[in-house]
Amino acid sequence: MVNAYQDELRRVGRLMTEARRACVLTGAGVSAESGIPTFRGAGGFWKDEQEVRDLATLEGFLRDPKRVWEWYDMRRSQAKLVQPNPGHYALAEWEQQITTRGGEFALITQNIDGLHRAAGSQNVVELHGNIHLARCVNECSEELIPLPEPPLPEHPPKCPKCGGMLRPHVVWFGEPLNPRIIEQATQAAYSAELMLVVGTSAQVYPAAGLPYAARSHGAVIVEINLEPTELTSAAQFAFHGKSGEILPQLLELAKEEGG
Numbered sequence: 001m002v003n004a005y006q007d008e009l010r011r012v013g014r015l016m017t018e019a020r021r022a023c024v025l026t027g028a029g030v031s032a033e034s035g036i037p038t039f040r041g042a043g044g045f046w047k048d049e050q051e052v053r054d055l056a057t058l059e060g061f062l063r064d065p066k067r068v069w070e071w072y073d074m075r076r077s078q079a080k081l082v083q084p085n086p087g088h089y090a091l092a093e094w095e096q097q098i099t100t101r102g103g104e105f106a107l108i109t110q111n112i113d114g115l116h117r118a119a120g121s122q123n124v125v126e127l128h129g130n131i132h133l134a135r136c137v138n139e140c141s142e143e144l145i146p147l148p149e150p151p152l153p154e155h156p157p158k159c160p161k162c163g164g165m166l167r168p169h170v171v172w173f174g175e176p177l178n179p180r181i182i183e184q185a186t187q188a189a190y191s192a193e194l195m196l197v198v199g200t201s202a203q204v205y206p207a208a209g210l211p212y213a214a215r216s217h218g219a220v221i222v223e224i225n226l227e228p229t230e231l232t233s234a235a236q237f238a239f240h241g242k243s244g245e246i247l248p249q250l251l252e253l254a255k256e257e258g259g
Contacts, residue, residue, distance in 0.1 A: 005239050009246075012222050012237050013253025015194050016094060020103040023192035023219070024091055025210055027110045027200025029226060033244045035082045036113050056172050061137070065156040065165055072168045073150040076131055079113045080150070087198070088119035090247035094254070095121055106188035110200060110207050112170050125185050127177060127207055133169035138162055144169055182206060189214040198224045198243045202231035211235070 016022070028036075054060045054067070061068045095105040099122075108125045109116055114132050116124050133144045136159040145166060147157075156165040171177055185207075189195065195214040202208045202223075211221050211231055223235040224243050232238045239246050 008237055009239070009250060010253050010257070013250050014257040015220060015222075016250060016254040017258040019098065019194040020101075021191050021193045022094070022098055022103065022105050023188045023195045023214060024105075024107045024198060025109070025189075025195065025200060025207060026091075026107065026116070026198045027207075029199025030085075030087055030109075030243055031111045031113050031115060032199070033087060033242060034085045034115060036079065036111075036115075053173075057174055058167075058172055061167055061172070065167075069152060069155040069157070069168075072131065073152055073155075076147070076150045079115075079131060082113075082115070084115045084119035085244040087242075087244040087247040088115050088121070090251045091116065091196075091198075092120035092122075094251055095123065097254075097258075104191065106184070106192075108185045108188060108207070108210065110204065125181060125188065127171070127181060127185060129168070129170035131168060131170060134166040135169045136162060136164055137167040138164040140164065177206065185210060186213060189219070190217045192217075192219045194222070195219045196222045196224060197231060197235070198247070200225065200229070202229045 054064070055071050091107060095107065098105045106123050106125055107116055107121050108127060110127050112126065112128050112131045114130055130144075132147055134147055134157060135142070135144055138159065140159060140162040143161070145160070156167070158164070159166050189210040190213060192214050195211055197211050200207070202211065208231075212234065215221050215234060220237070221231070221235040223229065223231055223238040224246050225240060226242065227240060228238070
């Protein structure tokens with residue numbers, strides 16, 4: 001299937017070589033190729049809406065923090081068992097190529113599993129947080145605390161500053177995203193010449209608005225996803241297949257184009 005797009009793949013490879021300001025937006029599809037379950041559907045994290053309210057809202061956490069932390073321990077254990085896939089590594093290598101020649105690169109992700117950092121990506125903007133970090137539920141500081149290997153010795157863990165409960169550093173349903181993180185992502189989109197949108201349905205805002213913001217400021221948008229999305233018609237290039245196959249191929253073509 002990828003071969004049907006060979007000419008367009010080569011054109012995008014050339015753009016990747018030429019870009020001095022690039023941005024990537026990734027979603028759950030990238031992690032799914034490493035074996036991380038998606039949130040809904042067969043094999044997904046959520047069985048029903050009640051479980052969402054119990055495990056992924058601030059109200060659910062305050063009602064039963066021990067249960068929530070035990071569930072996140074399970075998720076962290078799952079995340080520890082998987083590895084970055086070739087798509088993760090291709091994005092990390094592309095970042096290195098751009099920054100080595102003095103360019104700017106930002107990887108914006110909706111994923112909370114830390115796989116992009118594990119693959120070597122440096123400038124990662126984690127819109128929804130990171131499952132391997134915690135923060136104070138009382139917001140006594142903005143410090144992010146790395147968590148030890150699961151399971152935690154106590155549920156819930158305690159804040160080292162105020163003694164209050166720590167909560168997972170993730171954005172729960174009903175919570176706003178961190179304005180500072182949104183600003184970082186928006187500025188990266190505005191300044192990009194080339195933006196890759198990978199493994200996302202392009203339906204969850206504000207992340208879904210970033211490609212349109214980038215295009216309005218002159219960026220070329222490249223969609224890589226298993227299936228067409230609402231973004232497909234607005235993207236200059238759209239490749240439908242596994243990102244773990246398409247991204248490495250684009251990187252190789254970029255190397256060829258760059259000599």
